Amino acid sequence: MANEPTRPSAPDGTTAQYRSHATPSDSGTLRLVAAFVAGAPFAGLVAAVEVAVVTAALGVPLSAAPVAVGLVAFAVYAADHVADAEGDIGSTPVRARIALRYADQLMVAAAVSYGLAVALAAGAGPAALALVLVPGAVWIGYATDWLPAAGDLVAPLGEVSVPRLKDVFLLNSAAVALAWAVAVVAAPLAFAGVPVDSAGAPAVALLFAYVFARSFVDVEVPNVRDVAADAARGVATLPVVYGVSGTRRALLAVDAVAAGLLAATAATGAASTPALAALGVGLAVSVTVTALADRLGGAALGVAPDCSYLVAGAVLLAIGW
Amino acid sequence: MAALSPLSVALLVAVTVGLAAAILAWRERPEPGATWLAVLLTGQVWWATFLVFELEATTLPAKALWYDVQWVGVVAIPVGWLFFALAYTGYDRYVTPFSVALVSVIPVATVAVAAAGDPGDLLAVDRVVRETAVGTFLDVVPGPLYYVIAGYTYLLGAVGSVPLIQLIRDDARPFRGQSAALLVGTAAPWAGNLAHLSGAVPIPGLDPTPLAFAVSGVAYLLALSRFRLLTLAPAPRRRARQLVFEQLHDPVFVVGTEGLLVDLNECAAETFGIDRRDAIGEPAATVVPKYDAIRELDGTDADKPRPIPIVGRDGQRPYEATVRDVVDDHDRTTARVITFHDVGAYLGQQQRLNVLNRVFRHDVRTETNLIQGYAEQLRSDPTDERALSIIEESAGRMLELSERTRTAGELFDPTEESETAPLTDAVDEAVAEARAVAPDARIEVGQVAPVPVPVVLEVVLGNLCTNAVRHNDADAPWMRIDAAVADGWVEVTVADDGPGIDPAEYDVLDRGTETPLRHGSGIGLWIVKWGVDHLGGRISFDEREPTGTVVTVCVPVDRSETPGADSDGEPPDPPLDDSATTGESASLGPPPNAGR
Numbered sequence: 001m002a003n004e005p006t007r008p009s010a011p012d013g014t015t016a017q018y019r020s021h022a023t024p025s026d027s028g029t030l031r032l033v034a035a036f037v038a039g040a041p042f043a044g045l046v047a048a049v050e051v052a053v054v055t056a057a058l059g060v061p062l063s064a065a066p067v068a069v070g071l072v073a074f075a076v077y078a079a080d081h082v083a084d085a086e087g088d089i090g091s092t093p094v095r096a097r098i099a100l101r102y103a104d105q106l107m108v109a110a111a112v113s114y115g116l117a118v119a120l121a122a123g124a125g126p127a128a129l130a131l132v133l134v135p136g137a138v139w140i141g142y143a144t145d146w147l148p149a150a151g152d153l154v155a156p157l158g159e160v161s162v163p164r165l166k167d168v169f170l171l172n173s174a175a176v177a178l179a180w181a182v183a184v185v186a187a188p189l190a191f192a193g194v195p196v197d198s199a200g201a202p203a204v205a206l207l208f209a210y211v212f213a214r215s216f217v218d219v220e221v222p223n224v225r226d227v228a229a230d231a232a233r234g235v236a237t238l239p240v241v242y243g244v245s246g247t248r249r250a251l252l253a254v255d256a257v258a259a260g261l262l263a264a265t266a267a268t269g270a271a272s273t274p275a276l277a278a279l280g281v282g283l284a285v286s287v288t289v290t291a292l293a294d295r296l297g298g299a300a301l302g303v304a305p306d307c308s309y310l311v312a313g314a315v316l317l318a319i320g321w
Numbered sequence: 322m323a324a325l326s327p328l329s330v331a332l333l334v335a336v337t338v339g340l341a342a343a344i345l346a347w348r349e350r351p352e353p354g355a356t357w358l359a360v361l362l363t364g365q366v367w368w369a370t371f372l373v374f375e376l377e378a379t380t381l382p383a384k385a386l387w388y389d390v391q392w393v394g395v396v397a398i399p400v401g402w403l404f405f406a407l408a409y410t411g412y413d414r415y416v417t418p419f420s421v422a423l424v425s426v427i428p429v430a431t432v433a434v435a436a437a438g439d440p441g442d443l444l445a446v447d448r449v450v451r452e453t454a455v456g457t458f459l460d461v462v463p464g465p466l467y468y469v470i471a472g473y474t475y476l477l478g479a480v481g482s483v484p485l486i487q488l489i490r491d492d493a494r495p496f497r498g499q500s501a502a503l504l505v506g507t508a509a510p511w512a513g514n515l516a517h518l519s520g521a522v523p524i525p526g527l528d529p530t531p532l533a534f535a536v537s538g539v540a541y542l543l544a545l546s547r548f549r550l551l552t553l554a555p556a557p558r559r560r561a562r563q564l565v566f567e568q569l570h571d572p573v574f575v576v577g578t579e580g581l582l583v584d585l586n587e588c589a590a591e592t593f594g595i596d597r598r599d600a601i602g603e604p605a606a607t608v609v610p611k612y613d614a615i616r617e618l619d620g621t622d623a624d625k626p627r628p629i630p631i632v633g634r635d636g637q638r639p640y641e642a643t644v645r646d647v648v649d650d651h652d653r654t655t656a657r658v659i660t661f662h663d664v665g666a667y668l669g670q671q672q673r674l675n676v677l678n679r680v681f682r683h684d685v686r687t688e689t690n691l692i693q694g695y696a697e698q699l700r701s702d703p704t705d706e707r708a709l710s711i712i713e714e715s716a717g718r719m720l721e722l723s724e725r726t727r728t729a730g731e732l733f734d735p736t737e738e739s740e741t742a743p744l745t746d747a748v749d750e751a752v753a754e755a756r757a758v759a760p761d762a763r764i765e766v767g768q769v770a771p772v773p774v775p776v777v778l779e780v781v782l783g784n785l786c787t788n789a790v791r792h793n794d795a796d797a798p799w800m801r802i803d804a805a806v807a808d809g810w811v812e813v814t815v816a817d818d819g820p821g822i823d824p825a826e827y828d829v830l831d832r833g834t835e836t837p838l839r840h841g842s843g844i845g846l847w848i849v850k851w852g853v854d855h856l857g858g859r860i861s862f863d864e865r866e867p868t869g870t871v872v873t874v875c876v877p878v879d880r881s882e883t884p885g886a887d888s889d890g891e892p893p894d895p896p897l898d899d900s901a902t903t904g905e906s907a908s909l910g911p912p913p914n915a916g917r
Contacts, residue, residue: 112337118366
């Protein structure tokens with residue numbers, strides 16, 4: 001189960017659970033495809049839907065923003081999976097195996113995706129270009145050794161060591177959430193060429209805070225699954241520090257704040273009501289997933305939080321956006 | 322936002338492929354050239370991106386702003402190209418912070434001028450917005466700095482292309498493919514820019530250079546993925562070849578066609594005590610040992626190298642010299658490579674096998690037959706004291722032979738090689754051995770300098786001294802040992818008044834091989850020779866009046882302290898004892914034709 005630590009049982013870091021699931025050959029290819037789709041492509045799809053829903057919520061014209069942000073999300077997560085493949089063997093073995101085996105192909109796909117996203121953004125103007133560069137820049141500071149290397153350069157004697165953003169408790173999830181909140185909320189405006197004032201500054205700010213809170217929850221929930229691997233690597237996450245129960249309570253509190261932000265956004269009257277309703281349904285899904293965090297399987301926990309946006313998107317389509 | 326112009330769409334294609342290639346190149350760091358290729362591609366992406374902004378801008382000031390911003394990418398491209406080409410092809414010694422700073426002076430100045438608002442119209446004399454069928458352009462009338470940076474860009478592009486063009490002619494197909502893709506990627510925007518500068522583009526104000534970056538991006542992507550541009554870079558090859566030349570354990574000299582020394586490796590400098598900086602450019606005859614003899618190895622002799630005794634820092638060693646011509650692409654000989662191969666160990670091993678074979682085949686069998694014959698005689702007459710005495714003497718000789726064989730083996734024990742001892746101790750030890758063999762002998766010890774010598778010299782002197790008194794048939798054998806030091810060489814002279822050594826004995830040593838009909842007796846002299854060879858020295862024999870022999874051993878004092886070889890590559894002539902004659906002398910350097 002997800003709340004059971006998956007201790008490495010073999011020198012290569014694989015677990016008994018992993019091996020027993022990987023053994024059946026007839027379902028191996030299907031599992032690989034599923035794991036691939038559940039990785040970076042899924043993240044890209046979710047990001048695109050997220051931007052589309054926010055576009056609807058802000059009432060701005062539909063633009064290339066969902067596509068561009070989706071491509072950036074795919075590129076960032078594909079690069080992240082390749083960069084951390086060896087460390088992810090314990091928590092997401094199938095995805096890690098794909099990342100190790102197809103590292104070059106994934107990086108080519110990620111590079112082309114990012115290039116395409118930047119080209120789309122450049123076509124939309126300087127503001128859109130700057131926004132699209134934000135997630136990539138944050139990822140460089142988040143996952144690569146650029147910050148520690150820069151820290152060593154500044155303080156070569158080692159008195160002050162700068163860690164990777166990914167290894168800093170709470171700041172890691174907050175940085176990711178902030179990057180996506182900027183991209184998701186600002187991209188529709190920038191791509192459509194709509195000033196913040198025209199869309200309603202309070203609504204924009206509240207939606208930004210909402211997306212930030214929701215993204216924070218979405219980042220921390222899968223950490224319940226990764227608790228053993230993160231603890232082994234010395235990465236501090238909410239489940240590592242406060243345990244699964246404490247994490248669940250904290251994330252439900254954040255979801256409650258998000259619900260409040262959504263309500264406040266609705267109160268401004270500047271946002272689209274059907275879109276806010278769709279986001280509310282998605283929030284309900286998120287609360288359910290958070291409540292069941294310790295009962296969902298590892299693979300399900302990896303995609304369930306983000307599914308809330310897909311549900312929101314489906315609801316939005318269903319109610320006639 | 323309004324629909325993009327077709328030109329902008331084309332530029333965005335260039336942005337897509339260029340940025341993808343830049344990310345992939347950046348990922349390959351620290352492979353040679355990866356960082357600079359990323360700089361080059363980022364420059365292209367920068368230029369194309371801000372050109373889109375310029376094209377889509379609607380006012381002259383906005384277009385002028387984006388035009389000025391493009392200069393960052395414009396000037397980064399040639400710098401990235403030059404240093405990528407140098408690093409990628411192995412000329413990374415030219416990629417230094419200083420060279421980068423130097424090359425970047427003009428580009429940085431250009432950006433500074435653009436950032437300062439182009440004071441004095443250095444970059445653009447005039448800027449006009451022109452409406453065309455494919456978009457609204459900022460038509461710029463270039464200023465003087467524009468032409469400077471354009472010429473500078475072409476210069477860096479040409480310089481960077483040279484090593485890559487060389488790769489096209491390489492035997493390795495991947496490198497040819499890489500190089501071709503890179504040159505296509507560079508030539509496309511180059512051609513576009515030439516068309517712009519020459520006025521060949523029919524649309525006024527349109528610089529098609531950034532458009533060609535789409536071609537560049539595809540070419541670079543192809544080079545990165547198909548030809549493994551950065552994962553299979555040729556950069557290490559130059560270093561590796563140089564490393565092999567430098568680290569080769571054989572001395573190598575490169576002599577130009579005019580007979581002047583072009584290069585030599587570290588081993589040559591170390592072995593022969595040559596200062597590389599002074600030697601290069603000097604006539605080869607004054608630097609390369611035995612150059613006159615080696616020069617004769619042209620033609621048929623080149624295929625049959627023969628050992629040449631040469632004195633270096635390690636003393637005298639037999640080297641086998643081979644000469645190879647360096648031929649250019651037009652089959653012209655541009656230099657000759659002379660390689661010295663130290664064959665001392667090989668020749669010594671061959672000699673030891675020959676001698677030990679003879680010892681077992683001849684000496685041991687002779688003694689055994691002797692013992693067997695006199696043992697049968699004792700069976701018939703147990704009181705035959707003479708037979709008993711002969712058996713005892715024969716057994717003693719076999720025991721001594723066994724001991725000397727063991728000593729000969731120890732001479733080549735590598736653990737003994739680096740040990741040294743004072744020369745006085747070595748002489749005392751040798752004299753003590755001689756006194757033990759012949760207590761009645763008159764032994765004189767002359768001046769002995771307290772210099773360090775290898776311990777192997779103890780074995781050599783011990784054998785010489787014991788031989789001097791053992792094979793002396795005088796009632797009171799006389800022996801004298803002297804040791805002098807000159808120019809880093811120790812010369813030890815052992816003189817006796819015995820019957821002398823049969824010249825056939827050291828003739829065999831001189832020849833280096835034994836045959837069933839021509840061989841020495843025992844292995845004592847061989848031990849002396851092997852010990853001296855092992856030390857890189859030489860030995861000579863002289864007759865003494867009225868009777869006796871003078872043996873002179875000349876070895877280096879200490880390898881680490883021995884100065885460079887003499888200009889003629891020979892140790893100094895050994896000082897002769899006053900009582901010695903100069904009649905017959907046999908120099909026993911390494912045998913000239915041993916084993917050939």
